[in-house]
Amino acid sequence: MLITPAFTPVLKHGRVRPCSPYKRKYLEIKSLDGQMITRYQKTMINITKYRLEYKKKEKVFYVWADEEVVCSICGCKDMTRKGRRKRLVIMPSGKIRVLKIRRLKCKNCKKIHHELPDIIVPYKLHNSQTIEEIINGADEAICCEESTINRIKAWWLTIKLYIESVKASLEFKYGITFSSESKLPEIVRALVNRHLWPGTRSAWESK
């Protein structure tokens, strides 16, 4: 069975307060079962249902979500819009596309989230299809420099073990099953929407 895209909150209405000495960058969150968890403040929400609207004047694509957005930290569904920010993504053809993604503030934990469409892999410029082809070794037809391909392969080697362990714990804790054919966007979504995507310090700390 493939992983369901539905969100299962890790923390329900967690209490959030600034965490000293990393006052600005880190938050300490208390979950309902009393666990204290430190999280890096930069947070994201992954969406799979969305529309891209091209604005000729600005030469950018606006991303509009067609699904309910849920806070990846506390599970709250009440969000307010806090403007947009630009995000570049390199398409499989090699073309650079400028997206304008939404910034959303959770009314419960007050965190600002960047809403990422599933063509984006967090902290990566190339889109998810390109990255998936590279890590699967199907990179002959990819419009990408050799050094970039090697860099992405090396990055995947470093995070692969972490992702495998998180997948195993998601299966154990929430009964979410990943098939061996699970695609990268599916794995990215499962991890990002539980605030577990590596690349932030907290993700490595919580190993």
Ligand SMILES: [Zn+2]
């Ligand atoms: Zn929240």
